[in-house]
Amino acid sequence: MERKGAQIVWEVLTQEGVEVVFGYPGGAILPTYDAMLDYPVRHVLVRHEQGAAHMADGYARASGRVGVAMATSGPGATNLVTGIATAMMDSSPIVCITGQVPSTAIGSDAFQETDVTGVTLPITKHNYLVTDVEEIGPTMREAFYVARSGRPGPVLVDISKDAQIASIEYVPADAPERLPGYRPDLRALPEEYEHALELIEEAERPIILAGHGVMMSGAMQILIDFAEKTQIPVTTTLLGLGGIPASHPLNQGMMGMHGESWVNHAIQEADLLLAFGMRFDDRVTGNLKTYAVNAKKIHIDIDPTEIDKNVRVDVGIVGDLRETLEILLPQLTQKEHTAWLEHIDELRGDSAVRDIQSLPDTGALYAAHVINDIWRITEGKPIIVTDVGQHQMWEAQYFKHEKPFTLITSGGLGTMGFGLPAAIGVRFAKPEDEVWAIVGDGGFQMTQAELSTCAQEGIKINVAIINNGFLGMVRQWQEFFYGRRYAATPMLSPDFVKLADAHGLLGLRVEERGQVEDAVRRAQQEPGTVIIDFRVVQEDSVYPMVPAGADLDAMIRRPSSIVETAEDELVGGGR
Amino acid sequence: MTDNGRNPLREGIHTFVVYVEDKPGVLNRVASLFRRRAFNIESLAVGPTDRPGISRMTIAVKTDDVVARRVEANLYKLVNVLRVENVTHLPTVMRDLALIKVKADSSTRAQVLQMCDVFRARAVDVTPDSLIVEITGTEEKIESLCEVLRPFGILEMVRTGRVAMTRGSDVPSTNPEFVAARVPNGSAS
Ligand SMILES: Cc1cc2nc3c(=O)[nH]c(=O)nc-3n(C[C@H](O)[C@H](O)[C@H](O)COP(=O)(O)OP(=O)(O)OC[C@H]3O[C@@H](n4cnc5c(N)ncnc54)[C@H](O)[C@@H]3O)c2cc1C
Ligand SMILES: Cc1ncc(C[n+]2csc(CCOP(=O)(O)OP(=O)(O)O)c2C)c(N)n1
Numbered sequence: 001m002e003r004k005g006a007q008i009v010w011e012v013l014t015q016e017g018v019e020v021v022f023g024y025p026g027g028a029i030l031p032t033y034d035a036m037l038d039y040p041v042r043h044v045l046v047r048h049e050q051g052a053a054h055m056a057d058g059y060a061r062a063s064g065r066v067g068v069a070m071a072t073s074g075p076g077a078t079n080l081v082t083g084i085a086t087a088m089m090d091s092s093p094i095v096c097i098t099g100q101v102p103s104t105a106i107g108s109d110a111f112q113e114t115d116v117t118g119v120t121l122p123i124t125k126h127n128y129l130v131t132d133v134e135e136i137g138p139t140m141r142e143a144f145y146v147a148r149s150g151r152p153g154p155v156l157v158d159i160s161k162d163a164q165i166a167s168i169e170y171v172p173a174d175a176p177e178r179l180p181g182y183r184p185d186l187r188a189l190p191e192e193y194e195h196a197l198e199l200i201e202e203a204e205r206p207i208i209l210a211g212h213g214v215m216m217s218g219a220m221q222i223l224i225d226f227a228e229k230t231q232i233p234v235t236t237t238l239l240g241l242g243g244i245p246a247s248h249p250l251n252q253g254m255m256g257m258h259g260e261s262w263v264n265h266a267i268q269e270a271d272l273l274l275a276f277g278m279r280f281d282d283r284v285t286g287n288l289k290t291y292a293v294n295a296k297k298i299h300i301d302i303d304p305t306e307i308d309k310n311v312r313v314d315v316g317i318v319g320d321l322r323e324t325l326e327i328l329l330p331q332l333t334q335k336e337h338t339a340w341l342e343h344i345d346e347l348r349g350d351s352a353v354r355d356i357q358s359l360p361d362t363g364a365l366y367a368a369h370v371i372n373d374i375w376r377i378t379e380g381k382p383i384i385v386t387d388v389g390q391h392q393m394w395e396a397q398y399f400k401h402e403k404p405f406t407l408i409t410s411g412g413l414g415t416m417g418f419g420l421p422a423a424i425g426v427r428f429a430k431p432e433d434e435v436w437a438i439v440g441d442g443g444f445q446m447t448q449a450e451l452s453t454c455a456q457e458g459i460k461i462n463v464a465i466i467n468n469g470f471l472g473m474v475r476q477w478q479e480f481f482y483g484r485r486y487a488a489t490p491m492l493s494p495d496f497v498k499l500a501d502a503h504g505l506l507g508l509r510v511e512e513r514g515q516v517e518d519a520v521r522r523a524q525q526e527p528g529t530v531i532i533d534f535r536v537v538q539e540d541s542v543y544p545m546v547p548a549g550a551d552l553d554a555m556i557r558r559p560s561s562i563v564e565t566a567e568d569e570l571v572g573g574g575r
Numbered sequence: 576m577t578d579n580g581r582n583p584l585r586e587g588i589h590t591f592v593v594y595v596e597d598k599p600g601v602l603n604r605v606a607s608l609f610r611r612r613a614f615n616i617e618s619l620a621v622g623p624t625d626r627p628g629i630s631r632m633t634i635a636v637k638t639d640d641v642v643a644r645r646v647e648a649n650l651y652k653l654v655n656v657l658r659v660e661n662v663t664h665l666p667t668v669m670r671d672l673a674l675i676k677v678k679a680d681s682s683t684r685a686q687v688l689q690m691c692d693v694f695r696a697r698a699v700d701v702t703p704d705s706l707i708v709e710i711t712g713t714e715e716k717i718e719s720l721c722e723v724l725r726p727f728g729i730l731e732m733v734r735t736g737r738v739a740m741t742r743g744s745d746v747p748s749t750n751p752e753f754v755a756a757r758v759p760n761g762s763a764s
Contacts, residue, residue, distance in 0.1 A: 121604065122611045126654045129600075146654060181596060181657040304648040308641055 003170035005133040005163045006035035009097065012140035013041055015172055018068050020044060020059065020428045022052040026072025028112060029099030031164035044424070044457055047449035049076050051421035053083020053154075054447070056094040058425025060087070061408045062383060066147050067094040067425060073101055074112030077158070078119065082415060084154045085123040089412025090239060091216065093152035095143050103131035103160040116158050125153030133166035141173055150184025151303040152216065186304060188317040188324070196298045196315045197331055203272035203296070205340045206232045209255060209284075212239035212411075213277015213301060215404045219322035223276065224248065226325055230335045233344055235263045237278045238396055239411045246400035252344060256284040257546045258393040261555055262347035264546065267292050268553045269343075275299040277321045280310040281412065286552035300324050356558065357398070365513050367391055367466045367536040371438060372398040373516045374464060378524070382434035382462075383408065383426055387419030387443030389473040391466035393542040395438050417446030423461045424453060434462070434524065441467040441493045448499070454529040455503045462523045463531045465496055468538045476541045480556065496533040506530045583640035588617055590669060590739045593632040593650055594657040597623070601655045605632065608653060614638065614646050618671075618736030629657065633738045666742040672711045672735045674699070675721065678728035679706045687727055694720045705730060 009032050020042045025033045046052040049071040056067030071080050077098040087094045101110040117129045126146050128139050143155040214223050227234050227250045234244050235255045244251045253260040273295045285291045297313040300321055307316035356368045371394050385408040386392040401407050410418040423437035444465050475489040500507025506526050508519045523530040543558035595601045609616045617635040624631045650659045679687045696710035
């Protein structure tokens with residue numbers, strides 16, 4: 001059948017089962033937009049192309065399928081960049097399609113010409129410039145395949161306008177077959193497994209570090225089986241939250257900069273780390289020189305470049321996590337680590353007294369309380385999307401995730417403005433689920449224009465703005481490390497209730513703890529998108545905190561009485 | 576910790592032979608990878624192979640064995656890279672080629688040519704006041720020749736950078752397993 005390049009784009013999208021494309025039109029992508037009207041794919045008109053990339057990313061993370069964003073050349077394409085870098089850092093499979101000036105004009109600084117394959121080269125898993133209509137079909141197929149296979153990631157396809165307009169006799173291709181150099185399915189050498197088994201059998205104080213890879217490989221169940229059989233405690237990264245139920249008795253909680261204190265101590269005291277699909281981010285390790293120095297290390301990761309990157313390991317197993325655990329688990333013997341688990345329990349007990357939840361209710365509205373209340377009132381059922389900052393860490397600490405893929409957050413890039421658009425993407429991926437965006441007053445304002453998108457598309461999400469009047473996380477660093485000199489962190493916000501109103505949406509304000517429940521329930525009942533402006537205590541901080549680059553067990557801890565927070569000296573040094 | 580008696584953390588020049596798809600932008604992808612990961616390129620030579628559509632690069636990198644393994648893995652990760660070989664510890668012929676334009680008039684020409692003879696370099700162009708000398712060999716050999724020519728006055732020089740080929744008949748480019756996955760050995764002990 002005779003097809004234009006622009007039609008072939010949609011032919012492939014349909015063939016790939018794409019239900020929704022997030023995008024914004026412009027001159028160089030116009031032919032493709034024109035062809036869109038004849039295909040059964042929903043298009044969501046965003047308010048800024050960054051939003052399109054975050055929506056595709058949120059969609060991908062919640063569904064496990066590839067998310068798609070579309071933009072025009074030049075400024076449209078460059079607006080995608082933050083979203084692409086965000087997806088790259090967190091291994092999220094998205095395909096971005098951009099229009100490019102006609103191939104004859106490429107290199108001439110034509111109107112709205114940007115070398116977007118050049119710009120995105122280091123922040124995509126792979127990218128393509130297509131100037132020949134014949135190449136559109138195969139390249140698009142390849143793009144989807146590369147995005148979702150192996151370690152997933154963003155792929156960009158830049159298509160010149162003339163290629164979109166030209167026609168060919170189009171025959172849909174089955175699978176991409178032209179990738180001789182691409183190896184998404186690496187496996188480890190047998191001796192690595194043997195060595196790993198030995199280390200696991202010998203260990204007395206082992207601990208599993210479960211990362212995002214657990215969910216990406218679908219290893220949730222076998223992780224539990226593995227932990228139960230070997231009685232090895234599990235801790236997760238931020239992106240690993242939900243990979244094992246929060247309530248599982250072997251789950252110790254999150255590790256790292258704002259992880260649980262007992263977890264960080266346990267890691268430092270361990271004699272074996274089992275890193276499962278996590279990449280030893282610096283937020284996770286603290287000072288590498290003193291990180292788990294007494295522990296042997298086993299690292300299982302699908303990406304060989306991760307092995308020995310940050311932490312030198314004793315055994316590196318390259319491969320899919322689930323497949324690897326399926327090989328290892330039957331060869332392991334049943335174990336007990338009673339003394340070790342009891343020891344971690346003791347560490348945990350000691351910390352509980354500092355927990356904000358254990359402190360008397362003074363009536364003040366603490367962000368941690370709000371988030372914990374949302375968890376309680378919603379029975380932990382919603383999918384939570386966060387922005388970046390203090391609220392994100394409190395979410396990680398006080399919203400207990402029982403199920404995988406229920407926390408969507410920008411970890412590696414820490415992109416403010418991610419929350420609202422990503423939540424819109426999640427909405428499309430999970431039409432049946434309740435979706436909450438928990439955002440800061442700062443980050444929300446970065447992409448709040450996407451509220452118009454919610455209104456235009458008639459979609460329902462709940463937005464909890466944790467409004468502390470500051471760029472809270474930066475203010476916290478200023479409090480701890482810059483003598484409370486609050487340079488450029490106090491932030492004035494618009495009246496969020498009126499903002500909601502201006503969009504024809506419901507806005508609510510909550511100033512006291514007693515109002516939280518009503519507001520949350522009201523939001524749940526409202527058919528449209530709701531914004532709740534939670535006016536929380538302004539100068540609260542996230543504890544514990546490992547200062548950047550400090551030893552993992554040198555944590556700043558919450559002063560034992562909240563009342564002292566304002567004046568008290570910081571309690572450093574851990575135990 | 577030692578690997579085959581070597582110290583894996585000692586810095587040295589590592590030489591990689593890299594086969595890539597001959598497509599626009601591939602050299603850029605390779606160069607960008609080294610820049611992005613702060614791997615230190617000493618030299619990079621690229622040219623066609625006997626197989627259409629496939630180019631061959633020789634990349635010399637100053638680093639230790641542990642990082643060298645990461646270089647290899649990162650190169651493999653590029654979609655257009657077909658095969659990577661770290662030939663550093665294999666029996667390998669390594670050559671650099673240089674053209675050196677050196678001042679030489681009737682009074683010094685004989686002397687210059689004599690030096691070239693010692694190094695088995697050849698004069699490939701002669702004018703009344705200069706010579707172009709061609710030399711192939713290891714980097715050290717070329718540098719030594721430069722040392723002795725410098726007093727005469729080097730006017731201009733160009734070098735190709737290192738190219739490498741392993742000895743023996745095990746030729747990777749004709750191997751049917753040309754693109755077979757190779758897992759970098761992940762063990763640190
Ligand atoms: C303000 C702020 C504070 C933060 N504080 C913390 C903190 O206290 N603690 C914390 O943990 N994080 C924290 N983070 C997040 C942190 O920066 C990293 O994003 C996070 O630690 C990365 O988690 P990960 O390694 O599990 O996931 P990713 O970065 O997504 O890495 C996943 C790994 O799994 C591998 N993989 C993918 N698929 C598979 C498969 N099928 N099989 C095997 N392996 C696979 C990948 O190759 C990769 O190595 C914070 C972020 C922000 C913005
Ligand atoms: C795009 C972007 N710019 C700057 C930062 C640096 N940064 C990290 S957290 C933070 C403050 C976030 O403030 P807010 O959104 O109000 O959330 P809070 O920390 O108060 O919960 C800033 C500015 C960032 N992560 N992303």
